[in-house]
Amino acid sequence: MDIPRLHPDTIDEIKQRIDIVDVVQEYVSLRKRGKDYLGLCPFHSEKTPSFSVSPAKQMYYCFGCQAGGNAISFLMEIGKSSYPEVLLELARRYQVSIRTLEREQSAELQRELSLREQLYEIVAVAAAFFQHALLQPQGETALNYLKQTRQLKEETIRQFGLGYAPQGWETLYRYLVETKRYSVQVVEQAGLIKKRKTGEGYIDYFRDRLAIPINDAQGRVIGFGSRSLGEEMPKYLNSPETPLFDKGKTLFAIDKAKRAISSEDCAIVVEGYFDAIALHEAGIANAVASLGTAMRREQFHKLLRYTQSKQVIFNFDGDNAGVAATQRAIAEIDSLIYAGEVQLRVLHLDDGKDADEFLHKSADAAQMYRDALVRAPLWIDWQIQQILSNCDLKQADSFERVVQNMVSILERITDAPKRTYYVRYCAELLSQGDSRLISLYVQNLLAELKKPNKKPSPRHGRKDTTTAKKTQLQQVKTERNLLERAEFLLLLIYIHCPQARSTIIDALEEKDLLFSLSHHRFLWRQLLSFDSAALSTKQEWIHANGDSAPFFDRDGPFVGAGNELIAKLQQLSIQTPEKISQISHFLHLDERTEQDLERSQFLIRAAVAALERVQCEKHRRYCLEQWQKLDPSADWKSMQYYYQEMQLAEQNIQELDRIRHVSLWDIYQ
Numbered sequence: 314m315d316i317p318r319l320h321p322d323t324i325d326e327i328k329q330r331i332d333i334v335d336v337v338q339e340y341v342s343l344r345k346r347g348k349d350y351l352g353l354c355p356f357h358s359e360k361t362p363s364f365s366v367s368p369a370k371q372m373y374y375c376f377g378c379q380a381g382g383n384a385i386s387f388l389m390e391i392g393k394s395s396y397p398e399v400l401l402e403l404a405r406r407y408q409v410s411i412r413t414l415e416r417e418q419s420a421e422l423q424r425e426l427s428l429r430e431q432l433y434e435i436v437a438v439a440a441a442f443f444q445h446a447l448l449q450p451q452g453e454t455a456l457n458y459l460k461q462t463r464q465l466k467e468e469t470i471r472q473f474g475l476g477y478a479p480q481g482w483e484t485l486y487r488y489l490v491e492t493k494r495y496s497v498q499v500v501e502q503a504g505l506i507k508k509r510k511t512g513e514g515y516i517d518y519f520r521d522r523l524a525i526p527i528n529d530a531q532g533r534v535i536g537f538g539s540r541s542l543g544e545e546m547p548k549y550l551n552s553p554e555t556p557l558f559d560k561g562k563t564l565f566a567i568d569k570a571k572r573a574i575s576s577e578d579c580a581i582v583v584e585g586y587f588d589a590i591a592l593h594e595a596g597i598a599n600a601v602a603s604l605g606t607a608m609r610r611e612q613f614h615k616l617l618r619y620t621q622s623k624q625v626i627f628n629f630d631g632d633n634a635g636v637a638a639t640q641r642a643i644a645e646i647d648s649l650i651y652a653g654e655v656q657l658r659v660l661h662l663d664d665g666k667d668a669d670e671f672l673h674k675s676a677d678a679a680q681m682y683r684d685a686l687v688r689a690p691l692w693i694d695w696q697i698q699q700i701l702s703n704c705d706l707k708q709a710d711s712f713e714r715v716v717q718n719m720v721s722i723l724e725r726i727t728d729a730p731k732r733t734y735y736v737r738y739c740a741e742l743l744s745q746g747d748s749r750l751i752s753l754y755v756q757n758l759l760a761e762l763k764k765p766n767k768k769p770s771p772r773h774g775r776k777d778t779t780t781a782k783k784t785q786l787q788q789v790k791t792e793r794n795l796l797e798r799a800e801f802l803l804l805l806i807y808i809h810c811p812q813a814r815s816t817i818i819d820a821l822e823e824k825d826l827l828f829s830l831s832h833h834r835f836l837w838r839q840l841l842s843f844d845s846a847a848l849s850t851k852q853e854w855i856h857a858n859g860d861s862a863p864f865f866d867r868d869g870p871f872v873g874a875g876n877e878l879i880a881k882l883q884q885l886s887i888q889t890p891e892k893i894s895q896i897s898h899f900l901h902l903d904e905r906t907e908q909d910l911e912r913s914q915f916l917i918r919a920a921v922a923a924l925e926r927v928q929c930e931k932h933r934r935y936c937l938e939q940w941q942k943l944d945p946s947a948d949w950k951s952m953q954y955y956y957q958e959m960q961l962a963e964q965n966i967q968e969l970d971r972i973r974h975v976s977l978w979d980i981y982q
Contacts, residue, residue: 443476443524452477478519565602573598579624588668595679608642631661659695799923933962
């Protein structure tokens with residue numbers, strides 16, 4: 314069916330219900346910064362967050378690529394979807410009653426939304442059925458398992474809605490279809506029954522199993538996990554994928570944990586249902602489980618919305634399978650981790666125990682677990698310890714493998730002080746207690762890091778060199794865009810805001826900045842030549858009255874009337890037709906530029922900071938190139954100098970980005 318034209322009342326209701334922070338956090342890890350939120354832009358590659366979301370204005374804006382808009386335009390851009398497609402999806406998400414300009418289409422769309430409501434109702438009825446069955450004689454084995462084997466209290470069993478899926482091929486089918494009169498097709502879509510492999514009819518999806526309801530963040534049942542009570546395999550079985558349930562986007566117990574995650578400002582992720590349930594029973598309520606799969610990026614984005622500082626602790630099993638699961642989860646979000654968007658720690662309990670086992674080993678186990686959480690190492694420390702495990706550093710091949718694996722981690726740390734710390738830390742580990750060797754290993758690690766043709770790491774393969782070239786080209790392109798925008802704004806303000814001209818000239822002189830792009834240099838020289846007489850007049854005024862005296866000439870604020878300057882530029886474009894394309898677009902303002910110029914002081918500050926940033930980035934790149942050419946054994950002092958210069962440049966870049974962020978964001982207040 315073609316996408317219909319929605320009634321304006323429906324569109325208004327969607328816009329009233331939508332929350333831009335809620336929408337964006339599905340795709341971007343956001344961190345609260347004052348009254349707004351900040352994260353890495355999903356529309357271009359960046360390492361320093363420049364993507365801002367304003368709940369008050371229900372708007373987003375990227376100060377790097379200038380992408381901006383509201384929640385609807387964000388979803389259109391991120392999903393390459395049309396306006397009507399996004400509105401329909403939002404209507405389904407927020408349960409908005411749909412009206413269209415065509416009655417037949419309105420009825421059809423309403424039926425689609427009605428189907429989701431039916432699915433919610435059916436799985437809720439099934440959950441109640443399982444809970445009832447648990448307390449019947451047929452559920453005695455399951456109830457004993459929960460109380461005796463898992464040592465759960467009745468209160469916990471009720472809190473998590475645990476139940477029992479009875480024996481029999483058609484027990485739930487008969488209840489839902491024959492007794493409750495639900496459509497068999499809808500019950501099938503809910504993932505509760507399935508067609509027989511042979512013959513006609515349907516059978517129950519869960520049979521003679523412990524039933525564990527899985528809720529969404531709003532507390533609605535969307536599916537089930539289950540555990541066999543005998544030898545039936547698989548031991549754990551989840552609902553199939555349905556319109557309501559996708560295990561790769563769902564976290565068990567998120568509805569019960571989200572408030573505690575916010576108050577503790579930290580989330581604990583475990584592997585199993587009963588690990589999460591046991592933690593909640595022990596009063597550690599900020600725990601969720603990953604539904605038996607490696608953590609997906611979508612799951613992380615849902616989790617991170619509840620912790621302001623983005624603190625997450627992985628507590629997977631300590632056996633080989635648990636270590637592998639931890640590594641997979643880290644790999645899934647490594648870009649967020651290296652960018653500092655997730656503050657990740659890894660907890661492996663003694664003797665390879667999972668959380669459920671650990672909490673039942675002694676009376677004070679809950680406090681011991683809390684203490685272990687505090688001591689949990691940062692992910693990078695855990696990774697380094699994994700590299701060292703089962704390796705004999707006295708064997709040459711093992712030593713070389715350890716060094717290369719350490720380097721593969723160190724080279725991806727973008728924060729200079731953090732990298733310096735971990736280079737020293739790794740050198741201490743390699744020295745095996747011999748302090749005389751630490752300095753030597755520091756030099757060796759730095760030498761490995763600066764090699765232009767390091768062997769590709771297992772994760773990146775042979776594409777590393779190509780990726781590096783693409784990254785460098787992207788950096789150059791980004792710098793060009795920054796210069797283009799910043800220089801354009803300074804020239805535009807200079808032409809149309811006479812009162813701001815002295816501010817621009819003084820700022821450029823103070824920072825020793827020049828226009829880098831040739832077409833902007835040409836125009837800047839012309840503007841200065843037009844105003845040379847006025848500039849001379851200003852110097853005479855300052856000489857007579859001092860630097861602090863406000864300068865006005867007979868035409869108004871420095872330097873001359875704006876119309877006169879525009880007239881001169883128009884005449885210049887006529888005299889030099891080959892330059893007309895470089896001049897004409899500065900002469901006429903559109904609605905956006907008129908609004909921008911109303912707050913020209915913020916734009917000037919941001920534009921000057923952008924020019925400084927490009928200058929700093931070039932200096933940082935030059936220092937890196939020089940550092941890479943040096944030999945640690947012969948040029949250690951020079952290497953230290955260039956390394957310190959790189960660190961200083963990084964700090965300056967971060968500060969300039971902050972200035973740009975604050976200044977540009979002021980325009981949208």
